[in-house]
Amino acid sequence: MTATLPSLDQDLRTETAGAKATALARLAAAGLPVPAGVVVPVDHPDDLLPGAVAEILTRCPAPHGLIARSSAVAEDGHSASFAGLFTSRITPAAPSALLDALRAVRASAHHPTVATYGRARGITAHPAMAVLVQAALRPVCSGVLAAEVAEGRCTRWRIEAVRGLAEPLVSGTQTGEIHTGGRGQEAGTRPAVQETIQLPGTPDELDMPPGEWVDLVPDSGTRAKIRTSEAGVLHLHTPAQLAGHPVLAAGARGRLLTTAALAATVLGLDRIDVEWVIDHRAELHLIQARPLTAPLTGRTTGAPTTVDDNLVLHGIAAAPGVVIGPATRADNGTADISGRVLLCRELGPEAVPALLTGPAAVVATTGGELSHTAIITRELGIPCVTNVTNALTAIAPATIVEVDGNTGTVRPTTAVPAQRAAQDALPLAMTAVLTRTLENPLPADGRAATVLWLDPDGPTPDLTPFAAAGPHPVAVLLPGDLPVPATAPPGIRPIRLHGLGTLLWPRGTPPPPAEIAVLGPDGQVLHRRTMTDTAALLGDAQALIVDWDGTVADNTVARHRALQAALAPYGIPVPADRYRALAGLPVRDVIVQLAADLTLPIPPVEEVVAHSRTALLAGPAPLPIACTVDLLRAANALGIPVAVASSAATVLVHDGIQRLGLQALLPVVVTLDDVPCGKPAPDAYLEAARRLGADPARCLAVDDAADGITAALAAGMRTLTIHHGRLVPATAAGVPGGPRAAQP
Structure with a gap:
């Protein structure tokens, strides 16, 4: 049979083969251990699927069946993973079963949950799904690795x-x-008790009744008893002789870390999420590699917590943040969980719409930091603790609990927690301090605002001080879905804060700060939590001016690859860390600097630029960056004019705007072609303000790179940057606490 379907040993493109298959093909081309696979492309007609099935069965020997895996164009992005939302299915190597699996995977692209999540992450394009089909591997062990990578090594x-x-x-x-x-x-290693092992089975094994024995590993003498089998998968009792033996040995772990770092280098990533398999021959296989969309919590395995009271429930820190809220259970329905702590077992894709309504936190009885539940909550900024095994029995509904996603603890509380060890001592200039009582006079400790917490079970406080003048604004936080009290004075603006409640903010004052914090008796910060309302970020801005590359468009990796290919004939490498350090500069300046780094002759700059530009225009469309697109939509709804100020070429910016369908939101575009000097000079931002008829001092700028931030600040604009997928105030030093703006 003539091969018509593409495979992982070919040069694939995301728009036809999807993100997952394309990334694996790049790793295979670099010599990394990727199992062979065949791709049913995005545009493959439905009525030709039976022919595709016949070709796959001929090309893919599969003693343990096949696995049909999603490879959507939009999944595995830098800001949106779609983790667990698309279908993948193990299937017997039989025509009807494989055909059903292909159709199920393709249909999952149109599930309402996928559309809901996509909109929340700023992705509105029509779903496009390719299917990657591989022979199912029989793993001795498998799992997930998440790592930060620098200089070719996994650093965390x-x-x-x-x-x-x-x-x-x-x-x-x-x-x-x-x-x-x-x-x-x-x-560090934290062992786990595993009662059931799942393995793809042979046809003979799948026909065996429960209680029969199968070889767990060929020729090892280790056998396991069948509990049940379904959908091509054996569910086995874990043999007693494996108790006390590590799942992943130190040597295999070292190989995995080395391979993951190589994969990150090939894909141009500084944070990577890898799914892997080790088979009975001790061979490592990479079955997925994608950007790590949100950083790890930083919690070290086995490290003690600072909480020692006997009411504390301990689990795994899965998504950072510390919140207090009333508990509710997933089995009570997840339709109204805004501002509440959701108690659950594991959360499947069907729970994502509920997560988008703004729960205060999630506490799961099972799972780890790399489960789909944890990944989605980190992307959405929801604190999460997993593996709290007794959460459903120890916490009654409506109990007020404190969830600490930084340390992996949950405990009942009736008030703002007593002081624990201070988590940090950062200044309060960009922080609102949460309190239960208003001091008179207000503290003059440099805080951006004081927020009075309204106790839902206490008397309605006197809100007269809310309108009083002082060294900073005073606001009120209504937890959950409490209505605005009748005693609230005029001149307030209700702002809905996901996971916190409603903030009553005084009009005529600066917009709310990016953080809310709780202080201890000695003024030390005990807890910090992001407090972001998209519309509130705009404040009293007369105009909004945004960078394009890395700010609106998630195209950093594509630009890096295009420049690498354009400079390769001249022997000039483009290391990922160096490229990130030069982000924000015009591409011509980047080319000159890269050559100077190695004291090499400067290549013909215009030829390199033309080659890189051609590759970008022919490549796949970028993905939108959700937090910035949300801000664009909020500005549009409020009638605030918007412009782009970019150091990129006009043709690239307009092409990207058109591909993302953002023409209505970005009608004014200023690029390097329109101004004498690119960033870090302020020319582009000043020209954008001029075209909008706005005072630069009344403009809000958004830029992801250090040179862009410098340009916006030099133009006299209030400036935001992107930090871990959120918009935060920027300074001349980049994001708070960092030497430069974090990349998305």
Whole structure:
């Protein structure tokens, strides 16, 4: 049979093969261990699927069946993973079963949950789904690795591993063995008890009744008893002789870390999320590699918490943040969980719409930091603790609990928690301080605002001080869905804060700060929490001016690849860390600087630029960056004019705006072609303000790179940058606490 379907040993494109298959093909081309696979492209007609099935069965020997995996164009992005939202299915290597699997995977692109999540992450394009089909591997162990990578090494990492298939781990139904470490740190391991092992079965094994025995590993003498089998998968009792033995040995862990760092280098990533398999021959296979959309919590395995009272429930820190709210259970319905702490087992894709309504936090009885539940909550900024095994029995509904996603603890509380060890001592200039009582006079400690917490069970406070003049604004926080009290004075603006409640903010004052904090008796910061309302970020801005590359468009990796290819004939490498350091500069300046770094002759700059530009225009459309697109929409709704100020070429910016369908939101575009000097000079921002008829001092700018931030500040504009997928105030030093603006 003539091969008509593309495969992983070819040069694939995201718009036809999807993000997952394209990334794996790039890794395979670099010599990394990727199992062979065949792709059913996005545009493959439905009526030709039976022919595709016949071709796949001919090309893919599969003693343990096949796996049909989603490879959507939009998944595995820098800001949106779609983790667990699309279907993947293990299937027998039979025509009717494989055809059903292909149709199920393709249909999952049109599920309402996918559309809801996509809109929340700023992705509105019509779903496009390719399907990657591979022979199902029979793993001894498998799992997920998440790592930060620099200079070709994993500098901070976490691995979760289980025996057999990793599906129970990623779905959160099981908690795996956990390994953590980093540069200069000794690796830590947290063992796990695994009662059931899942493996793809042979046709004969799948016909066996429960209670029969199968070989767990060929020729090892280790056998396991069948509990049940379904959908091509054996569910086995874990053999007693494996108790006390590690799932992932130290040597295999080292190979995995080395391979993951190589994968990150190939894909141009500084944070990577890898799914992996080790088979009975001790061979490592990479079955998925994508950007890590949100950073790890930083919690070290086995490290003690600072909480020592006997009411504390301990679990795994899965998504950072500390919040207080009333508990509710997922089995009571998830339609109205805004401002509440959601108690659940594992959360499947059907729970994503509820998560988008703004729960205060999530506490799950199973799962780890790399489960789909944890990934989605980190992307949405919802504090999460997993593996709190007794959460559903120990916490009654409506109990007020404190969830600490930084340390992995949950405890009942009736008030703002007593002081624990201070988490940090950063200044309060961009922080609102939450309190239960208003001091008179107000503290003059440099805070941006004081926020009075309205106790839902207490008397309605006298809100007269709310309107009083003082060294800073005074606001009120109504937790959950409490109505605005009748005693609230005029001149307030209700602002809905996901996961917190409603903020009553005084009009005529600066917009709310980016953070809210709780102070201890000595003034130290005990807890910080992001407090972002998209419309509130605009404040009294007369105009909004945004950068394009890395700010509206998630195209940093594509630009890096295009420049690498254009400079390769001249022997000039483009290391990922160096490219990030030069982000924001005009591409011609970047080319000159890269040559100067190595004291090499400057290549013909215009030829390099033309080659890079052609590759970008022919490549796939970028993905939108959700937090910035949300701000654009809020500005449009409020009638605030918007412009782009970019150091990129006009043709690239207009092409990207058209591909993302943002023409109505971005009618004014200023690029390097329109001004004498690119960033860090302020020319582009000043010209954009002039075209909008706005005073630069009344403009709000958004830029992701250090040179862009410098340009916006030099133009006299209030400036935001992107930090871990959120918009935060920027300073001349970049994001708070960092030497430069973080990349999305």
